[in-house]
Amino acid sequence: MIVAIGNNGIRHAKLEALSGAGAPLVSLLHPMAFVSQYASIGPGSVVFAGAVVNADARVGYGAILNTGCSVDHDCVLGNAVHVSPGARLAGAVSVGDRSWVGIGACARQLIRLGCDVTVGAGACVVSDVADGQVVVGVPAKVVVTG
Template identity: 60%
Template structure:
């Protein structure tokens, strides 16, 4: 029996669990540090906290982190890997992923997402519902591409960056680490590390 542990009993976790169930996992169980107050997440039980999971990793065929915050997700992935967890990759059966693409361990790809040939997706990435990543793009670890976002060919995205819902990125653009691209933005120029950009065309937001 293929038994999946999901760390993070959230709404995002429900989508991960649903995709896992549809892709053939036999048993799905959640773990969250809100346990024991949190004992169920949608249709799935919450069995314990993250410490309990770390002590029982050998009981699971795979583990995935369902935490939307990119930095926190990365921290938890490192903890699990160091403890010997087998990081699962979850791909919804309606997603279209080229056989010539490479998907990192611990990543999740949701319904109707498209990953085209010779893309490289790092570990712990989230490719959310209906997004697309075109040919030869490279996404580093713990990137989140939100629902409906579009990345053209040859785009690079650095660690822990977040591409907002419905955003578009022009071909051959380089996006740095820990960047936030706001919902609906159109990125037509490279973006440096740690920036937040918004608008059409996307420009840096300035704090007041």
């Protein structure tokens, strides 16, 4: 089974329920995506064409790694994260559960994004982001505090 719901919170809840009920979860990996043999991606995830997941990256379950995004070496992504088309996570970035990195956004190396964070389209994150915050712009600034 796979949950094809874009909302990260809903997808996370459905996946937990299905997993708890013993449903077999699969991941879908586009043949034109590249996932390092040293990376891991949890079940219930979808990896779109052109996505790159580099060595030692660890991605939780229920991820959406969208078209042409990149998740670089040593990144750690929680569960039900969405990395939108063309978004870039530099090395060793961490992303908490249910967070959403918008289209074309990027995060500098070693940045920590909390849970339920939204990074707006085109933002460039150069400092850590706490749980529930929405950040936009270059450099990214908080617009909503959770």
